[in-house]
Amino acid sequence: MKADLTVRDILQRIADRSYTREEGLQLLEGLRRNQAHRPPKRSETCPRINMPTPAGNGQRARDIAIIGMSGIFPDAGDVHAYWDNLRQGRDSVREIPAERWGLEGFYDPDVSTPNRSYSKWGGFLSGIDQFDPLFFSISPREAELMDPQQRLFLQVAWQALEDAGYSPQRLKNSKCGVFVGCWGGDYRNIVSEQRIPPDLYFFSGNAAPILAARISYLLDLKGPSMAIDTACSASLVAIHEACESIWQGTSRMALAGGVTLQTTKEFHILTSKANMLSKDGKCFAFDHRANGFVPGEAVGAVLLKPLQDAERDGDHIYAVIKGSGINQDGKTNGITAPSAPSQTELECEVYDRFGIHPESISYIEAHGTGTQLGDPIEIQALTDAFRRYTSDTGYCAIGSVKTNIGHTQLAAGMAGLIKILLCMQHRKLVPSLHYEEANGHIDFVDSPFYVNTEYRDWQAHSGEPRRAAISAFGFSGTNAHLVIEEYAPPPLDRGAHETQIIILSARSKPRLQAYARRLCDFIDRQVDHAGAGQAVTKKDAAIQDELMAIAAQILGVDEADISLQEEFGEYGFDVVSLTELANQVSENHGIEANLSLLSEYPSLEKLASNIASRRGENQNTDRDEMDFGWEPAGLLADMAYTLQTGREAMQERLAMLVDTIAETRTKLARFAAGETDIGNFFGKNIKQGRALVEERFLDDEEQSRVIETILANGRLDRLAQLWVSGVDIDWTLLPRGAQVRRISLPTYPFA
Structure with a gap:
């Protein structure tokens, strides 16, 4: 009878304790040897069992846009540094820092030594004691008694809102929910050891429910506020609950995150x-x-909003949540034992409920903790789920960010989700580390999956949007699964070039100078090929979209039928149509394109990359104009709009009139360096400007009438003078000669 057992049967019986761990491993090894020479299954021998209903307009109404994100990770103080580490394949696990606790009396490689750990490693955050309490009107004493988890999540939540282009003032009194995967923490033990008398600050500062509620309290948000602890699945469960709250109407927007x-x-x-x-x-x-997991730390948050609302409001959209679900293992004869059937049923439930076909998923961010039995159970469950819909093999990449930063426990889902968002933003897959040969109990050959071990292009399936799935499994038995889809924004009517007013404010002049430096760094990241290469990636993507539209028009087909990767001859191009394509490329981009060029770069993807690189070489303009491609004015307008409408107005202010990105950077850099003689530049603390305001205006009604007139006439210099003097201005009323959208910009530099 044992000879007829499958890998799934054996793993489940180990989980149910029908077999001991040793018996199960012996059976798995025997099964692996017996199947070592078994020929692989042909895909056509495995029929589709189920076909999800394709998503229609009703599904689009349920799509949730991710419009803001922020995070702190090992070796990475923000998501930009996190991306650099991921693409470079960096392992951020280190020996436990001395400032946490010493190894003496703690570490012993002998597993049997009592009250000792045989592991001295982890993915730790740096500077967890750094916090800007006065920014949040929190007293230093209260901050001292607050769990660092509360402190750091408060700052990350603020940054996620700013990243989305939303000032807390705009969200005040709104139905914005807050859902956070978190636990009570162990900081209370440190406070108790210091014999500090407990008080209200100690109680509230170390209570898990307050971690989420503090966000709602400080920002005056009226949506649901929940602290969620399902262990390792907590932050993905938080995202799911946030989505459910939006679908049910109890939240119009939601901040979801996790911290450990x-x-x-x-x-x-x-x-x-x-x-x-x-x-x-x-x-x-x-x-x-695989021999066990590595503990890690992380803090992360995302801002969610219905997709249709986000598109209507001109929000910056990172990606779209297409579906989510949670379930429970129930009784497994071991409360911490994972259940492959429960994982499979959850995954299929998400695909069926939201009309998602697994063949459209090309990457999975796995739970992947690096254990001998947990990893095989997860892969077996995924394989069983996919096999209900497809028999294809080896088409879906899989990886685990835990190989980079360790298992960040309640924040694990957030670390994986932000990794997916960054991969979609750059259209790249990053390596999953420390993989040489498959776990003997995992059969990748006959599965839809392969472990991605290199930094490479993320190929889309047949021109469709890239899709990824992510899983998290709590050791308490609560499972979560989400499907994420990349988002392509519609083109905007940029109109004619206009002078822009860039505004910036902070609590003090040193913070304002630090903020200016952050914006300079942002511009450098965009225009410097030696940096992150983000601008080049965006340029390639835009050219790809343009070429797909041209190709569809020439061939008389829908854009959905055009493949970026297929060579021209494979989908209908002949000499005549190729000549027409070359002519349009030459006309649109000012470069010489001919049949020889199309022969050397025989697909739209390769042709787009060549066009992008040649544009950079041929343009003899300012550095910002060259690297931003053809829409530097559009970016400048988006920067101005985002800073005007998406930041809290504080005491120390600057405003400047600019015409180019280069001019913007120059003026910001000069201000950051302490210069004051800067053309078309206005800077002031509002305390200094109050006398001017009181002198010019008799009352608020007169002030409003004057501002309306100035706004209608587009007098940017007058607006700048008034704003730095402390006058509140509704920037949404400023006439704009072009369409604008919010973009991701640097967030406040906390002290």
Whole structure:
């Protein structure tokens, strides 16, 4: 009878404790040897069992846009540094920092030593004691007694709102929900050891429900506020609950996130005694060397909004949540034992409920903790789920960010989601680390999956939007699964070039100068090929979209039928149509394009890359004009609009009139360096400007009439003078000669 068992059967019986772990591993090894020479299945021998109903207009109404994000990760103080680490394949796991706790009396490689940990590694955040309490009107004493998880999440939440282009003032009194995966933390132990008498600050500062509620309280948000602890799945569950709240109408928008910090050695010791930790500080997800997980830390948040509302309001959209779901393992004869059937049923439920075909999913961010049995159970469950819809093999990449930063526990889903968003933004897949040979209990050959181990282009399926799925499984048995789709914004009517007014404010002049430097860094990232290369990626994407439209028009087909990767001859181009394509490329981009060029670059994707690089070489304009391609004015207008409408107006202010990105950077850099003689530049603390305002206006009604007149006449210089003097201005009333949208810009530089 045992000879007829499948991998799934054996794994489930280990989970149900019908077999001991040792018996199960022996059976799995025997099964692996017996199947080693089995020929792979042909895809046509496995019929589709189920076909999800395609998404229609009703589904689009349920789509949730991700319009803002922020995060802190090991070796990365923001999402830009996080992306650099991911694309470089950096392992950010280190020995436990001395400022956390010393190794003496803690570390012992002998697993049997009591009250010791055999692991001395983790993915730790730096500077968890750094916080700007006065920014949030929190007293230094209260801040001292607050769990660092509350402090850091407060700052990350603010940054996520700013990243979306929303000032807290705009959200005040709104139905914006807050959903956070978090736990009570261990900071209370440190406070208690210092014999500080407990008080209200200590109680509220270390209570998990207050972590979410503090956001709602400080920003005066009226949507649901929930702290969620389902262990490792908490932040994905938080996102799901946020989506459900939006669908049910209890939230119009929602902030969702997760946070995990370790301030004491207790967690390491407990999990070490349970023999759960990696013995060498490496997360070998899916690999034959898997020997346990590595603890990690992270803080992350995203801002969610119905897609149709986000498009209507001109929001910056990172990606779209197409579907989500959660379930519970129930009784498995072991409360911490994972259940492959429960995982499979959840995944299929999400695909069926939201009309998602697994063949459209080309990447999965797995739970992938690097354990001998957990990884095979997850892959078996995914394979079983996909096999209900497709028999295709080896088409979907899989990876785990835990190989980079460790298992960030309640923030794990957020770390994985932000990784997906960054990959979609750059259209790249990043390597999953420490993978050489598959775990002996995982059969990748006959599965839809392969482990992605290199930094490479993320190919779309047949010209469709890229889709990814992400899973998280709590050791309490609560599972979560989401499907994310990339978003392509519609083109805007940019109109004629216009002078823009760039405004910026902070609590003090040093913070304002730091903010100006951040904007300079942002511009540098956009225009410097030696930096992140973001502008080039965006340029390639825009040219690809243009070429697909041209190709569809020439061939008389829908754009959906055009493939970026297929060579021209494979979908209907002949000499005549290729000549027409070359002519349009020459006309649109001012470069010489001919049949020889199309032969050298025989697909739209390769042709777009060549056009982007040649434009950069041929344009003899300012550096900003060259690297931003053909719409520097559009970017400048978006910057101005976002800073005007998406930031809180504070005491120390600057405003400047600019015509180019280069001019913007120059003026910001000069201000940051302490210069004051800057043309068309206005700077002042509003305390200094109040006398001017009181002198010019008799009352608020007169002030409003004057501002309306100035706005209608587009007198940017007068607006700048009034704003830096402390006058509130409704920037949405400023006439604009072109369409604008919010964009992701640097957020406030906390002290």
